[in-house]
Amino acid sequence: MKPSTIIIYTAASLFLLGGPVMAEDLPITEAPEVSIAGDASTLGWYFRGDLGYAAWIGEEAPAYHFDDTDGGEFDSARFSRPISGSAGIGYQFTDIWRADLTGDFFKSAFAGTARTELPCGASAPSGTGCASGVHADLRAYGLMANGYADLATIAGLTPYVGAGLGITNVKWVDVRSQAKCVDGGSTCSGATFAPQDFDGENNWRFTYALMAGLSYEINDHIKIDFGYRFSDIAGGSMFAGSSGISGRDDGLTRHEIRIGLRIAGW
16 A cells, blocks of 8 residues: 555544544533523513612702892702612513503702892991802602613623603702801891791602613522613792792703612512
């Protein structure tokens, strides 16, 4: 037999006999599971609950009105206590589309200073005017209908986007005003320096929201949700009092970071 023929037969034998052994010895690395269509067992009803923190609240400038001629925007107006919460029930229609109905709640505290036409007393520097410091609490209860699109699932992680429409009842409470001279030490001529309480307004307002986030599947029935939500509540009346004294906010916008659970029950 020719040497070249021997070489060919030897190589073929090694390939046929050694090939399977070499393939079995190779390490196999499993890639993360990627799916666009989810498990059909996850379709159906679910409960959800969320806690939120408004990391940034829009710089709304509520307006005030003291009489027929004196009015404007509150100076240094600010809102605080940015914690919120919601709970609701939803339905997973397909592997991508789901919707839920939620009840939302948040509380906030308002503080602002309103300049007035009243002059300060004789001891104040010339041209110094008066201001009225207003403090109030607000409570908001909302009902929202939300729709979501769940995107591709990778290793149990599912990004999503969503939007919602609803109504929010904004209730202003404990509205109190205290007049003072802006220099901090003088008195305001003709002003009542005892704190004044006003009647807070209570009204329903249109609300919309935009959401985006990421959910993680803990098991077949429980998902943890990390998300961002922007919400915009329409403006309305804040308070009203005697002598034409009133206030109005231009609306409430909130940028929230939220964490929650979705529990599929049946």
